[in-house]
Amino acid sequence: MRPKTWELSxxxxxxxxxxxxxxxxxxxxxxxxxxxxxxxxxRAEQTxxxxxxxxxxxxxxxxxxxxxxxxxxxxxxxFIRHERPPLRPGVLxxxxxxxxxxxxxxxxxxxxxxxxxxxxxLLVRIAxxxxxxxxxxxxxxxxxxxxxxxxxxx
Numbered sequence: 001m002r003p004k005t006w007e008l009s010x011x012x013x014x015x016x017x018x019x020x021x022x023x024x025x026x027x028x029x030x031x032x033x034x035x036x037x038x039x040x041x042x043r044a045e046q047t048x049x050x051x052x053x054x055x056x057x058x059x060x061x062x063x064x065x066x067x068x069x070x071x072x073x074x075x076x077x078x079f080i081r082h083e084r085p086p087l088r089p090g091v092l093x094x095x096x097x098x099x100x101x102x103x104x105x106x107x108x109x110x111x112x113x114x115x116x117x118x119x120x121x122l123l124v125r126i127a128x129x130x131x132x133x134x135x136x137x138x139x140x141x142x143x144x145x146x147x148x149x150x151x152x153x154x
Contacts, residue, residue: 002116002118006118009041010041010118010122013037013041013122013126014122014125014126014129016037017033017034017037017126017129018129020033020037021033021034021129021130021132021133022133024133024137025137026137027134027137027138030130030133030134030137031049031062031063031130031134032063034049034106034126034129034130034133035047035048035049035063035065035106036065037126038106038108038123038126039065039108042092042108042110042115042119042123043110043113044065044108044109044110045109045110045111045112046064046065046066046069046070046071046108046109046110047064047065047069047106047107047108047109048061048062048063048064048065048069048071048076048106048107049061049062049063049064049096049104049105049106049107050062050071050073050076050077050080050104050105050107051080051096051103051104051105052077052080052081052102052103052104057077058073058074058077059073059076059077059080059104059105060073061073062104069109071107071109072088075087075088075091075093076093076105076107079093079095079105080095080102080103080104080105081102082102088109089114090109090110090111090114090115091107091108091109092107092108092109092115092119092120092123093105093106093107093123094106094107094120094123094124094126094127094128095124095127095131096127096130096131096134097131098131098134098135099135105127106123106126106127106130108123
């Protein structure tokens with residue numbers, strides 16, 4: 001069980017993230033906020049948003065922090081497809097959904113400190129908040145500028 005200070009910090013993160021997402025008017029803005037807040041809270045070495053575009057066989061990196069991160073795209077693809085891939089130690093992935101279907105993943109990586117069970121549950125809550133915000137904002141994949149292959153450097 002995590003200390004009460006961690007729980008309080010997690011609740012503050014979710015509250016702060018919710019407020020920022022309510023102010024977001026573009027899907028990319030919501031994802032950027034979520035990426036930054038997640039990266040900072042987990043003190044991650046790397047954080048990314050991966051997406052699996054319709055008709056594609058493999059996921060691509062949509063946003064990364066830092067921009068030169070190394071990710072296992074096969075594992076991210078399999079996660080998005082609900083195939084439960086084995087993950088390297090120090091990696092957590094949360095599902096991003098749209099209209100009830102998986103389209104992407106929010107992932108964090110760090111090597112210095114292992115993630116706990118509570119960390120995974122929090123990441124899923126963050127991903128749910130992002131999915132809800134994107135659903136509210138509109139259809140992310142229908143927008144041409146967000147459907148182009150390639151990462152967005154943040």
